[in-house]
Amino acid sequence: MKKIILMFFVIMQISCNQVLHNKLGIENAKKELENALNDTTKLAILDKNELLIKEENTAIKVAEPILFEIYGKSKIEDEKPYEAYLINNYWVINGTINRFSFGGAFSIIIDARNSKVVNVIHYK
Incomplete structure (x- = not known):
């Protein structure tokens, strides 16, 4: 019961x-x-120089779904560990490749202030 x-x-x-x-x-x-x-009278949530994406982990979480959609999840995950660098308010995130394999890795650049993808490419 x-x-x-x-x-x-x-x-x-x-x-x-x-x-x-x-x-x-x-x-x-x-x-x-x-x-x-x-409406340009509304204030932005963040100051134009304040970072929306402050942490490497967050930048990767933003980048992965985009990369998975474009190149496939397994291909991108095979390029772990990723390299992620915050340079002049931009996250530059690159895949790495096994030194014994052929081909290239992805590169994605994301504006840390607004999450805008500036560039995405996969090298051959």
Whole structure:
């Protein structure tokens, strides 16, 4: 009996969570984008020289999904360990290759102030 009651509460919790969350929809998303691009009176969250991506680990977490999508997850993961350097507010992240293999590795450059990808390439 306790299991049935517990199961009932779990099902109710799941059902309530789905009902209590309202989606705003694509039209709202379009308005938000338009407002953000056109309204220059709003203050930016960060000062123009403040870094959004401060840590190497975060930079890699930003870079990996992009690289996985372009080149494939297994190919990119085979290029671990990565090298990541913060240079003049830009993360330069490179894959490494086994010294006994042929071919090149990826390189991605990300602006640490806004997460913008400046360059991405895979050398042959």
